[in-house]
Amino acid sequence: MTRRAVARTLVYLSLIAATLIVLLPLGVVLLTSLKTENETANGGGALTLPHDPLNFHNYVTAFQDGGMLTAFGNTAFILVVSVGGTVLIGSMTAYAIDRFTFRFRKLVIALFLVAALVPGVTTQVATFQIVHSLGMFDTRWAPIALYMGTDIVSIYIFLQFVRSIPISLDEAARLDGANAFTIYRKIIFPLLKPAIATVVIVKGIAVYNDFYIPFLYMPSQDLGVISTSLFRFKGPYAAHWETISAGAVLVILPTLIVFLALQKYIYNGFMRGATR
Amino acid sequence: MTHAHTHTPTHGTEKAPFEATAPASKRAAPAPAPRRARTWRLLTPWLFLLAPLALLITFTYAPIANMVAYSFTDWDGVSPELHYTGAENYTEIFTREDLFQVFWVSGYYLAASVIQIVAALYFATILSFNIRFRNFFKGVLFFPSLVNGVAIGFVFLYFFQDRGTLDTVLGLFGYHTDHAWLGTPTSANVSLAGVSIWRYLGMNFVLFLGAIQSIPGELYEAAELDGAGRWHQFRYIILPGIKPVLTLTVILSVSGSLSAFEIPYIMTGGATGTETFVIQTVKLAFQFNKTGLASAAAVVLLLIILLVTWVQRRLVPDDRVDLV
Numbered sequence: 075m076t077r078r079a080v081a082r083t084l085v086y087l088s089l090i091a092a093t094l095i096v097l098l099p100l101g102v103v104l105l106t107s108l109k110t111e112n113e114t115a116n117g118g119g120a121l122t123l124p125h126d127p128l129n130f131h132n133y134v135t136a137f138q139d140g141g142m143l144t145a146f147g148n149t150a151f152i153l154v155v156s157v158g159g160t161v162l163i164g165s166m167t168a169y170a171i172d173r174f175t176f177r178f179r180k181l182v183i184a185l186f187l188v189a190a191l192v193p194g195v196t197t198q199v200a201t202f203q204i205v206h207s208l209g210m211f212d213t214r215w216a217p218i219a220l221y222m223g224t225d226i227v228s229i230y231i232f233l234q235f236v237r238s239i240p241i242s243l244d245e246a247a248r249l250d251g252a253n254a255f256t257i258y259r260k261i262i263f264p265l266l267k268p269a270i271a272t273v274v275i276v277k278g279i280a281v282y283n284d285f286y287i288p289f290l291y292m293p294s295q296d297l298g299v300i301s302t303s304l305f306r307f308k309g310p311y312a313a314h315w316e317t318i319s320a321g322a323v324l325v326i327l328p329t330l331i332v333f334l335a336l337q338k339y340i341y342n343g344f345m346r347g348a349t350r
Numbered sequence: 351m352t353h354a355h356t357h358t359p360t361h362g363t364e365k366a367p368f369e370a371t372a373p374a375s376k377r378a379a380p381a382p383a384p385r386r387a388r389t390w391r392l393l394t395p396w397l398f399l400l401a402p403l404a405l406l407i408t409f410t411y412a413p414i415a416n417m418v419a420y421s422f423t424d425w426d427g428v429s430p431e432l433h434y435t436g437a438e439n440y441t442e443i444f445t446r447e448d449l450f451q452v453f454w455v456s457g458y459y460l461a462a463s464v465i466q467i468v469a470a471l472y473f474a475t476i477l478s479f480n481i482r483f484r485n486f487f488k489g490v491l492f493f494p495s496l497v498n499g500v501a502i503g504f505v506f507l508y509f510f511q512d513r514g515t516l517d518t519v520l521g522l523f524g525y526h527t528d529h530a531w532l533g534t535p536t537s538a539n540v541s542l543a544g545v546s547i548w549r550y551l552g553m554n555f556v557l558f559l560g561a562i563q564s565i566p567g568e569l570y571e572a573a574e575l576d577g578a579g580r581w582h583q584f585r586y587i588i589l590p591g592i593k594p595v596l597t598l599t600v601i602l603s604v605s606g607s608l609s610a611f612e613i614p615y616i617m618t619g620g621a622t623g624t625e626t627f628v629i630q631t632v633k634l635a636f637q638f639n640k641t642g643l644a645s646a647a648a649v650v651l652l653l654i655i656l657l658v659t660w661v662q663r664r665l666v667p668d669d670r671v672d673l674v
Contacts, residue, residue: 081580085476092473093490095548102515103505119518120508163402170398177392182399189410191659195609195628196652199635199644200417201409203427208408223405254394283498285612290636304500305616315508322501329496337489340496344553345560 100326107132107319114316132320136307140321144296145303152214152288152299153281156221160228160277161270168232169258173244190226198290205291216291217299221281227347228273234346235269236262275340276347282329300325414652420645427641439646449647452627455539459607459626462543466551467599473551474558475584488559492552499549503616506545535623542614542624549613550606554599561592601662605655627651 106114108124110131136142171183194201201220202211210216239262247257285301292299298306304321311317333340421439423432443449473491477484494502509515510531520527532538569587578586589596611628614620620629627647635644 085481088472089476089481089487093487096490096494098519099505099509099515099548103508106508119513119521120511120515121518121522163405166398167402170395174395174398176395179395182403185403185406185411189406191656192410192414192652193605193609193655195611196648196655197410197413197417199631199641199648200413200420202635203416203641204408204412219405220409223409229402254398258398279496283496285499285616290632301498301500304498304504307504308616315511318504319508322504325498325501329498330493333489333493333496337485341488341492341556341560344495344556 103319103322106315107323109316111314111316114314132316133324135317136321136324139310140307140317141295141298141303142300142321142324145298145300148214148297149282149299152217152221153278156218156281157274157277159218159222160225161273163222164225164228164232164273165236165263165266165270166258167229168236169262172233172236173241173254173262186226186229189224190230194220194224195286198286202290210291212292212294212297214292214297217281217284217287220287220291221277221284225277228277231272231346232266232269235266239265271339272343272346275336275343279329279332279340417645417648420642421649422646423642424640425642426639427635428639435642439643440650442643443647443650449630452625452630455624455626456607456610458539458543459546459610460604462547463600463603463607466547467554467596467603469547470551470554470558470599471596474555474562475588478559478562478588479580488556491555494549495552495556497549499612500616502545502549503613506541506548506613507617510541532618532622538618538622538624542617545613545617546610554603557595557599558592561595562588565591597662597665601659604658608651608654 102120105122105124106120108127108129110125110129113122113124167186171179171186205211205216205220208219210219243261243265244257247261252260283301284299285305288297288299288302289305292302295306304325307318307321311321420432422434422436424435424438425432473487477487481487511517512528512530516531517527529537531541565587569591570583573583573587609628610626611632614624614626615629615632618624620626620633625633628651631644631647631651634640634647
């Protein structure tokens, strides 16, 4: 073999190794979720195949006893409201900052800029007191308000896009007698579609997966979102790996479907989101 | 197309403000307008900013201010009175060994970040060249960063379980072990840091890939004509080309390592020496009602992260943060 061929083989080997490392833990959990209690208890190990590959019994248990229906409902509600709110708030902020000159404009910009440097986890102790005093503790509004109020990245994304919309469009509309709100609603907002898609994807995945905020702010059983409801499996199903695995697969599956359907947008969204 | 949006204003006064709402870049001096119109014009941007600013102040700035204030008290989070204790909490953090040792745990995550960045850089580089099944490999590497943290925690609890995935796989290679992977502090922290590599590698990888793909292709062609091999292309084209993203990743990794929470909390709950700074803060505040001490800890963490950010900005001036 030539040197080049050796190098190529090594590259492919490293890719296959990485693929195995990523897929193996997930694959085993999928296998385990299809096994019976007996199979996991005294089976030959994690890699054996389930006797009946269509045994969905564990999924039924996880879904019903684990309260996953409520969890998906709560998650959906929080997701829709907070992502909608983030889009509205982000685009309004970007529009106001980019298209107007007003007093304290620089101060407002600085406030948003500095806030981006403060990691949310560090201020949680004090935020908790504020959420509590607003009477939002243990309601769905606590995570919604926090998700909407602390998303600086989406403001950056919108700002980039608002800036790329030609000002002549605003001016033409103004000559036609449109006011600032009409311009925002009928011209800016519809033209922001690519930015909105980015924010919806990045924010949606973040909210769907978040554990910290619902865990701290919504301890009630019936307010569980998918993260916290799945976390509660730890107690009652401690040794029942087949049920826990089914729960994990139930939570991962929607992510996988969305990822496969929207791959291209998801990559772009995350690149834009992370680099602001 | 704008004619379609033509709209008769309901208030006669609304017409006037439009001169003033011209963009900052090419704004002419506003023509004198009637008083009501002027008030309205001054008000318009604030109407848009009302909700965003209210949320920003309530959930970011008010907590920071309160947190700093709490950090000088021995407040328990419940009682109506606050006792100021000066810098006592801060001395406690830096002198009590058990409180300070959580910083050493961050070391494991920092080491993991180094491996993670190097691996992500390697995969991003090779996948930016012509490789079969490129999109498949891209998808596989990136997917873990989208998966729910609790689900990942459970997947890896089973992975490190006695006779779980890892033991079984090692058994296939004839290596039988009864090592309890999460049983000793070193092994548990290494395992948990490994999980964080598994989880976050894809995110760094995608950022690097995006940056590499934005490097103009002619550069590679020119380099190839000059006889530069892959290594030289990496060293002299790719590495300088992605420098801004690389430094951003380094800073995010440092603050991420300091604020590791989800995976260790879900998998071990902070047992066997795996307690991280955030787990400790959450426990102090919400289990032991030491809000004052927890706030001081949070202030320390915040200051460290801001310091790291500041150092990074000084070392590599970031031209992308051009908000104004």
